[in-house]
Amino acid sequence: MAGPVAAEDQKFCLKEVLDTFKLCLSENKEVYLEHYVAGWRGLVRFLNSLGSVFGFISKDAVKKIQILVAFLNDENGSQYVTIQSMVKYELENELVDLTKCGKYPESGCRTLLRLHRALRWLELFLERLRTSTEDSKTSVMCAEAYNESLAQHHIWMIRKAANLSFCMLPGRPAFFEVMNVGPPEQVLAMLGEAIPLISEVYQITEALYAQHNLLDLP
Numbered sequence: 001m002a003g004p005v006a007a008e009d010q011k012f013c014l015k016e017v018l019d020t021f022k023l024c025l026s027e028n029k030e031v032y033l034e035h036y037v038a039g040w041r042g043l044v045r046f047l048n049s050l051g052s053v054f055g056f057i058s059k060d061a062v063k064k065i066q067i068l069v070a071f072l073n074d075e076n077g078s079q080y081v082t083i084q085s086m087v088k089y090e091l092e093n094e095l096v097d098l099t100k101c102g103k104y105p106e107s108g109c110r111t112l113l114r115l116h117r118a119l120r121w122l123e124l125f126l127e128r129l130r131t132s133t134e135d136s137k138t139s140v141m142c143a144e145a146y147n148e149s150l151a152q153h154h155i156w157m158i159r160k161a162a163n164l165s166f167c168m169l170p171g172r173p174a175f176f177e178v179m180n181v182g183p184p185e186q187v188l189a190m191l192g193e194a195i196p197l198i199s200e201v202y203q204i205t206e207a208l209y210a211q212h213n214l215l216d217l218p
C-alpha cells in the first residue's frame, strides 16, 4: 500500500472522470481504448457511491470493462490501443461473431458496442442535467435519457429493473453534491465542457461501427 491516502479514500470528483474522456482522442481522432475504459471505471465508481440498488448495473459495466482490459493486457494488446485498431484487427482475423453468437461471444467489438450505447445514454442524461432547473427530477431525466437510447437494446426485464432503480436516485441537489464539482453553477459549467467531448467520442465510434456494419453485433 502506498502512502496514508490511498486512491480509494480520495473523495470522488466527477470532473476528473469526465476529463479522462478528453484523453481518449488522439491527434488524428482515433479513440484510445485505455482512456475510454478508464473513463468507464470512474463512472462506475460514481454509480457505486449512489448506492447498492445500482449494483446490477455496475456489475455488468465492470464485467465489460474487464473483458476489454484483458485484451489490452494480452499478448496482442498492441492491436487494442485504439478502437479503430481493435476493429481492424478483430475483423481481419475473424474474431467477431457478426450475425449470431458463436465462437466469440466476448469479442472486443461487441463488448465495446455495449458501452458505446451506454455512452449515448450518458450524453443524453448529462445534457438534461445541464439544462435542468432546481425542481427537475434526476429520476425523470435519467429515465427519459434511458428510454431514448439504451432501452431499445435491452430486454423487457432489464428495462423494468432499470426504470425501477432510477426511482432511487437522489434528488438534483444531493446528486450535484455527490458529483463533488462545487456549487451548481460550477457543475453546469463543467457539464458544458464535458458533454461536447463525450459527444465527439460517441460520434467517432458510431461512424466507425456504422462503416463496418457493426452496430447490431449480437
Ligand SMILES: CCCCCCCCCCCCC/C=C/[C@@H](O)[C@H](COP(=O)(O)O)NC(=O)CCCCCCCCCCCCCCC
Binding pocket: 014, 043, 044, 046, 047, 054, 056, 057, 060, 061, 114, 115, 117, 118, 121, 142, 146, 150, 154, 158, 162, 169, 179, 218
Ligand atoms: C446515474 C444513474 C445510472 C443509471 C445507469 C443507466 C443505464 C442503465 C443500464 C441498465 C443496465 C442493466 C444491466 C444489464 C445490462 C446488459 O443486459 C446489457 C447488454 O449486455 P449483453 O449484451 O452482454 O447481455 N449491458 C449494457 O447495456 C451495458 C450497460 C452499461 C451501463 C453502464 C452504466 C454506468 C453508469 C454510470 C453512471 C454515471 C452517471 C454520471 C452522471 C453525472
